[in-house]
Amino acid sequence: MDTMTNGLEALTVLLGLDEFEVVAINGDPKQAKMSLVVVPRVAAGLCPHCGALCDKCHACHERKIADLPIGRCLTELTVCCFQFECWQCHRFFTPPYRSIAEGTHATERFLERMAQMIGFSDIANTATFFGVAEKTLETWYYQYVERQNQARASQPIRSMGIDELSLKKNIGSSVVC
Numbered sequence: 001m002d003t004m005t006n007g008l009e010a011l012t013v014l015l016g017l018d019e020f021e022v023v024a025i026n027g028d029p030k031q032a033k034m035s036l037v038v039v040p041r042v043a044a045g046l047c048p049h050c051g052a053l054c055d056k057c058h059a060c061h062e063r064k065i066a067d068l069p070i071g072r073c074l075t076e077l078t079v080c081c082f083q084f085e086c087w088q089c090h091r092f093f094t095p096p097y098r099s100i101a102e103g104t105h106a107t108e109r110f111l112e113r114m115a116q117m118i119g120f121s122d123i124a125n126t127a128t129f130f131g132v133a134e135k136t137l138e139t140w141y142y143q144y145v146e147r148q149n150q151a152r153a154s155q156p157i158r159s160m161g162i163d164e165l166s167l168k169k170n171i172g173s174s175v176v177c
Contacts, residue, residue, distance in 0.1 A: 011036060014070065017099045017107070026078065033131070034073040039080045045095030052088040059083040061094070066106040066132060068113060074131045077107070101147075104140050111144040 011022040015036065024037035044055040065077040083094045101108050110130075117126045118141055127134040 015067075019097050019099055020077075020079070032072070032074060033076065034070060035076045035078055037078045037080070040082065040097070043082060045082070045084050045093065047084070047086040047089060047091065048093055049091050050086060050089040052086055054084040054086050054093075056085050056087060057082045058085040058092055063100075064105055065100055066130065067110050068107070069130075101140070101144065103143060106140055111140055115141060115144055 008022050008024075011025070012020075015022060015038070017038070019040055019042075020038040021041050022036050022038050026035040026037060027033060043057065044053060046052070047054055059082075061081050061083065063079045063081055065079050067075045067077050069075055079097075079100065081094050083092055085092050096102060099107050099109070101111050104111070106114075114126055114130060114137065117129065123138050123141060124134055127137040130137070132140075
């Protein structure tokens, strides 16, 4: 293997997004911003309309996605998003990715870190730190908080009146739903 291939594999591991693989680097890492070109590891998707597994790629669109900084560089991902044509219902779709926050141009982990920073700072300083427009970051933040609240609300209640010691010892003094 050549040095470039080893470097891209190392960047893929460093990036830590299981769904994607780094295929190129745009820009100069010596600058304050680095752009990584990533492609999905799996070139197929489940049709959201009928549930069929599709691998017929109709088009490929590039999306710019903000991600956590690597070293001192702001990191932007250029994601090649495949659009598939379903063989069964003949409709087109782009599959969602777990690591990219829906309705934004940012990764979920970027939004998580941003929310943590806003917890002890403010939106303006956090936007400056990440190199994102303040109004954009504000919108992303409130969408992220809403998604987190919905995820918490959808979890079923498993017990009421928990006595932590009896729950750990499993002696049954807590009411289990």
